[in-house]
Amino acid sequence: MRKILTLILMGVAVFSAGYFFDKYEKNTCRAGVAYSIGNVDQKFNVSEEQLIEVASKSESMWEKAVGRDMFHYDPKAKLAVNLIFDDRQQSAINETKSREKIAALEQSYEGSFKKHESLTDQYKEQAKLYDELLSAYNESLNSYNSLVNYWNNNGGAPDDIYNDLEQKKASLSGQFDNLEIKRNDLNSLAARVNDLGKQLANITSTHNSNVDHYNVQFSAPKRFDQGDFSQNTINIYQFSDINDLTLVMAHEMGHAFGLEHITSSASVMNALMEGQDRSNLAITADDLNAVKIKCGYK
Ligand SMILES: [Zn+2]
Known part of the structure; x- marks a missing residue:
């Protein structure tokens, strides 16, 4: 007699568990999931009001697609x-x-690159002008020297020619001084161009090592341990901006609704934070399908 009684109780117990499980599932589909806001660490710089707003946005991502009330703030x-x-x-x-x-390094490179380009153009222009002035000077100098040689070989110049040559000599000396000033200017311009070139090389190497460092540290796809869901809590640990937070929230809310991970990478319920479009957050057809299968919607 006792043995039979035990068996019946076991049967009832198993039946009850199955029944309650089934009832909970149906309730989630029918009554939706109520959520509140718990602890919000100030270090995130997100207020409770903002978090409610994010949750409401995640909520409507689901509800718009499904066309039913699934979540509500309480x-x-x-x-x-x-x-x-x-x-x-x-x-x-x-x-x-x-x-x-x-x-910032890229911006600084761009600025220095433009400056380097314009200084290089300036240098080329001034160098061309200098070369022209220099050959004009050399021509005048040669003509002066050959006249001086001519008159020296012919017993000296008459007074008027002598005076004329002395004037030419003074003018040549003035041209020479002017050329020296221009040569110094050109050299300091060349030094500036070279300094900027070195600066550009420095920015490039700093930038490249920063990019390498970044890629090693941050480029691996992140799993959804940015947040987790357990019976009475959604904990969110990490997000880069409000869109990212909205996506994590929508994912954890999906779990709270009873959804599992799905394989398509663009889906909110994918386990990786990689393929979703954060600038245009939306539930995918696969996400929608998961809700339909769970709740028996057509
Ligand atoms: Zn998950």
Whole structure:
């Protein structure tokens, strides 16, 4: 008699568990998931109001696609959304800083490159002008020298020619001084061009080593441990901006609704944070299909 009684109780217990599980699933589909806001670490620079706004945006991502009410905010709901600051967000902050540093170097390179280009043009123009002045000077000098030689070989110049030659000599000396000034200017311009060239090379090598460093540290695809869901909590640990936060939120809300990971990389419910379009956040056909299968919607 006792034996039979036990068997019946076991049967009832198993049946009950199955029944409650089934009921919970149906309730999620029918009544939706209520959530509240729990702990929001101030280090994220996101207020509770902003977090509610993000959750509401994630919520409508799902609801617009599905065409049914799936989630609602309720300050008393057991399921709380928390922002928990740890080394994951610290690493995201480091990534942003690193990216900003690289962008600043690129901008500085662009500025120096333009300056280098315009100084090089200026140098070429001045060097051409200098060459022209120099050959004019050499021509005048040669003609002066051959006249002096001629008259020296012929017993000296008459007074008027002598005076004329003395004037030419003074003018040549003036031209020479002028050429020297231009030569010095040209040399200091060349030095500036060279300095800028070195500066550009420095920026390039700093930039390239920063990019290498960035790629090693940050380019590996991130798994969705930016957040997690367990019975009464959605914890979010890391995001790079509001769009990123909205995506993580929508993913964890999907879990709270009872969805599993799906394989297509653009889907919100994909386990990797890689293929989703953050600038145009939306539920994919596969995400939608997962809800339909779960709840038996057509
Ligand atoms: Zn997940």
